[in-house]
Amino acid sequence: MNVFDFEELVADMLGVRDEHREDDTYMENLFIEKFGMDMEQGFVLARALLQHTPTVRAGISGKYYHAFVSKRDPVILMKVEAEEHHADR
Numbered sequence: 001m002n003v004f005d006f007e008e009l010v011a012d013m014l015g016v017r018d019e020h021r022e023d024d025t026y027m028e029n030l031f032i033e034k035f036g037m038d039m040e041q042g043f044v045l046a047r048a049l050l051q052h053t054p055t056v057r058a059g060i061s062g063k064y065y066h067a068f069v070s071k072r073d074p075v076i077l078m079k080v081e082a083e084e085h086h087a088d089r
Contacts, residue, residue, distance in 0.1 A: 001050065005078040006043045012070050012077055046078060055082045 010031055011021060020026045031039050046068070055064045056076065067079035 001047060001078055001080050003043060006039070006046055009046065009068050009077040010039065010042070012072070050078065050080050 007021075007027070010016070010027060014027065014030050014034065016027050016030065028039055031037075031042060035042060037045075050066050050068065053066045053068060056067050056069065056079075057064050058076065064082040065076065065079040066082050067076045069076055
């Protein structure tokens, strides 16, 4: 999990298109307006919350991850490998 993955998650959450991401302050300002914190603080929060997401299985590797996924596309945006997976949960 890295900052780029977090930026992908934020862009998906806020509906930021690629052409707006070229402006370094555009997404940061939207994030501050929406959540009342800067993206650095948001990244710390997202990393902490990630462990509390349900597990998903990656299609190619078959590995299980705690992950935030896109609301539009079948894509994992930010992930950390799950230490164990329980299918009955």
